[in-house]
Amino acid sequence: MPQRRSAPSVRLLTDADVPTAVDTLARAFADYPFTRHVIAADGHEERVRRYQELCLTRIGMVYGRVWVADAGRAVAVWAIPGQDPSPALAELGPVLGELSGDRAAMAADADVAMAPYRPKDPGWFLQTVATAPEAQGKGLGGAVLAPGVQEAERAGCPVFLETSSEANVRFYERLGFEVTADVRLPGDGPRTWCMRRDPR
Numbered sequence: 564m565p566q567r568r569s570a571p572s573v574r575l576l577t578d579a580d581v582p583t584a585v586d587t588l589a590r591a592f593a594d595y596p597f598t599r600h601v602i603a604a605d606g607h608e609e610r611v612r613r614y615q616e617l618c619l620t621r622i623g624m625v626y627g628r629v630w631v632a633d634a635g636r637a638v639a640v641w642a643i644p645g646q647d648p649s650p651a652l653a654e655l656g657p658v659l660g661e662l663s664g665d666r667a668a669m670a671a672d673a674d675v676a677m678a679p680y681r682p683k684d685p686g687w688f689l690q691t692v693a694t695a696p697e698a699q700g701k702g703l704g705g706a707v708l709a710p711g712v713q714e715a716e717r718a719g720c721p722v723f724l725e726t727s728s729e730a731n732v733r734f735y736e737r738l739g740f741e742v743t744a745d746v747r748l749p750g751d752g753p754r755t756w757c758m759r760r761d762p763r
Contacts, residue, residue, distance in 0.1 A: 571706040576629040576638065581620060583635030588615035591693030596753035597727035601673055603664025610662045615691070617655055622648050623690060630710050636695040637703035641711045644685040644720060672749045680744035680757045682723050687715040689724035705738065712738065712760065722760040727753040739763075 576584060589612035592598045602610050623629045623640035626648040631638050642648065663670045682688075689711065694704045715722045724740065726732060732742065735758050744757040 571632040571637070571701065571703050573630050573632045573706050573710060576624065576631045576635070580631050580635040580638075584629070584631055584638040585612065585616045585619060587636055587638050587695045588612075588619065588691060588693045590696060592691075595727065597673070597748075597755060600727075600748060600750075600752045601663055601666050601670035603662075603666050605664060610664065614659065614662045617658065618690065621651050621655060625651060627690065628711060628714070630707050632703045632707040633695075633698055633701075636698040637693070637707040639692040639707045639711055640690040642688040642690050644687070644718075669748075669750050669752065673752060673755075676746055676748055676752075677725065677755065677757070680746060682721070682759070684721065686721040686723055687711055689722065704734070708738065715760075716762045719762050721762065724758050725755055726758065727755045729754070729756075732756050732758070735760075 589608065592611050592615060593608045598611055599607075602614060619629065619638075619640060623642075626646040627643050628641045629638065660667050660670075689708070692704065692708060694707075712722055722740070724735065726735065736742075738760070740758040740760045742756050743759045746755050746757070747753075748755055
């Protein structure tokens, strides 16, 4: 009889998890279509790592919620209602612009292109989620997303996300999300989908 896999253990991120979580995010997004489009190719992987580290430690951990599974080999970073990260974003803006390098104009154009499709009503927004390549296929992605979806559900809030991967669209649809926009980013950018899950 096949052995049943135990459910992954998911918990809120701690300071000790940060290095592994940053490594997971950096590796998962090093070759992601959106990241390739908006972050310079020169020193790309190190730029992505620094970008993810800043977004995790200065925005997600301060203004949102972050869950990890498998000690940080899966991580989900959420923006939540009632928290305004504008001060951090204003402070980090120049640094994030430098990390975009010669793709900064592309990043700005992508932001403008997506703005009309972003939600106006308050809700939970999935800023980023990743599973380390060697840990994929074990149910960690769905597991690390579940607490945020459940908390939003309990609060009666919708959940939003954007993705530039068609495979991700199918994954999120299985979790109850629906596509609300399908946008081709300017400058020969990737196709990017907005998705929403309303409380049941």
